[in-house]
Amino acid sequence: MTEYILLGFLMEKDMTGYDMKQHMSMSTSYFVDASFGSIYPSLKRLNNKGFVALKETIENGKLKKTYSINEQGKVEFLKWLSSPIMVSRTDISSALEKIFFFRYLPHEQSIFLIEQCIHDIDRYKNSLLELKNKVDHEADPFGLCTLDFGIDCYDFAMHWCEEYLINKMR
Amino acid sequence: MTEYILLGFLMEKDMTGYDMKQHMSMSTSYFVDASFGSIYPSLKRLNNKGFVALKETIENGKLKKTYSINEQGKVEFLKWLSSPIMVSRTDISSALEKIFFFRYLPHEQSIFLIEQCIHDIDRYKNSLLELKNKVDHEADPFGLCTLDFGIDCYDFAMHWCEEYLINKMR
DNA sequence: TGCGTCATGTAACGGGTTACATGATTTA
DNA sequence: TAAATCATGTAACCCGTTACATGACGCA
Numbered sequence: 001m002t003e004y005i006l007l008g009f010l011m012e013k014d015m016t017g018y019d020m021k022q023h024m025s026m027s028t029s030y031f032v033d034a035s036f037g038s039i040y041p042s043l044k045r046l047n048n049k050g051f052v053a054l055k056e057t058i059e060n061g062k063l064k065k066t067y068s069i070n071e072q073g074k075v076e077f078l079k080w081l082s083s084p085i086m087v088s089r090t091d092i093s094s095a096l097e098k099i100f101f102f103r104y105l106p107h108e109q110s111i112f113l114i115e116q117c118i119h120d121i122d123r124y125k126n127s128l129l130e131l132k133n134k135v136d137h138e139a140d141p142f143g144l145c146t147l148d149f150g151i152d153c154y155d156f157a158m159h160w161c162e163e164y165l166i167n168k169m170r
Numbered sequence: 171m172t173e174y175i176l177l178g179f180l181m182e183k184d185m186t187g188y189d190m191k192q193h194m195s196m197s198t199s200y201f202v203d204a205s206f207g208s209i210y211p212s213l214k215r216l217n218n219k220g221f222v223a224l225k226e227t228i229e230n231g232k233l234k235k236t237y238s239i240n241e242q243g244k245v246e247f248l249k250w251l252s253s254p255i256m257v258s259r260t261d262i263s264s265a266l267e268k269i270f271f272f273r274y275l276p277h278e279q280s281i282f283l284i285e286q287c288i289h290d291i292d293r294y295k296n297s298l299l300e301l302k303n304k305v306d307h308e309a310d311p312f313g314l315c316t317l318d319f320g321i322d323c324y325d326f327a328m329h330w331c332e333e334y335l336i337n338k339m340r
Numbered sequence: 341t342g343c344g345t346c347a348t349g350t351a352a353c354g355g356g357t358t359a360c361a362t363g364a365t366t367t368a
Numbered sequence: 369t370a371a372a373t374c375a376t377g378t379a380a381c382c383c384g385t386t387a388c389a390t391g392a393c394g395c396a
Binding site: 186187188206207210211214229230233234235 | 348
């Protein structure tokens with residue numbers, strides 16, 4: 001969800017909504033890319049919930065709202081970050097939302113979450129393999145193709161987590 | 171979008187909303203899995219738009235609405251199916267929505283759409299490579315990790331399309 | 341008797357997008 | 369002088385989910 005990405009950005013430094021949009025396009029855009037129509041209401045909500053503070057200034061005649069994360073916001077962000085990575089379907093890239101911010105988590109916890117994630121993906125992959133066995137004879141070639149893609153996709157994600165990510169972290 | 175998946179199901183045979191949910195769980199669930207709260211309103215909309223016909227029967231005292239696709243519906247479905255596959259971000263599996271139904275498209279057209287898709291993915295991959303060059307020194311390790319995942323993910327999808335899908339089709 | 345399956349649907353809510361509205365400053 | 373960039377925001381709309389409501393049949 002966008003709100004957590006914005007909180008994550010504020011962990012690094014104070015920013016305006018406009019800054020965050022810019023920052024997004026240079027960092028998370030290939031897996032999360034929110035519009036202003038989503039960013040500004042999110043910031044308002046974060047403020048209402050008491051997770052951020054804002055400082056209004058006037059620069060070059062323009063109103064500027066600079067947001068900063070507070071203690072409560074940090075607690076909320078780390079609570080989200082340390083909760084299990086949910087991977088349903090082959091839309092694996094949703095996992096990137098958390099991995100992107102793993103520098104804010106203790107090393108062992110990051111590794112634990114990734115291993116848990118690998119385990120979940122393995123379960124999904126096995127359920128697809130079962131499905132394939134069931135429909136192998138009746139399904140049409142393209143249906144089987146997409147099934148194979150699903151299986152290969154889970155495989156790719158698992159190997160990437162294991163061989164690339166975990167190895168790089170140790 | 172769910173409506174097109176439902177239309178696609180009806181290309182094969184007439185079904186009730188309940189049937190479609192069942193069918194989904196055995197076929198598209200790993201990339202599209204709609205709830206009844208989405209399926210029933212979608213069917214109503216398809217009916218209002220004049221893309222499907224429905225036949226109401228009573229079986230075992232229960233009302234049953236069996237939907238069938240009409241000519242207009244087929245035209246609409248094939249129009250959607252033959253339009254370019256949109257792949258933005260690393261959520262590649264959205265491409266599966268169309269590939270799943272490629273049996274309803276002439277072979278050459280399917281191949282054309284996939285080659286177009288490979289080309290698009292290549293552009294996305296290159297923009298990520300550029301981004302990586304730009305931020306290589308400043309970004310933190312996990313930020314770079316997710317970037318690498320993005321690049322590898324596009325690579326995986328391209329190779330899969332080329333080596334697996336296209337080869338299998340020829 | 342109570343659970344699982346068949347079968348339909350609505351209402352509240354959530355979270356996103358596009359398009360619009362405003363307006364100053366900087367750059368070509 | 370016109371466009372791009374900085375900067376904020378709202379309103380309409382889209383589409384999805386969860387939870388709820390209803391009810392019959394068959395089975396253990």
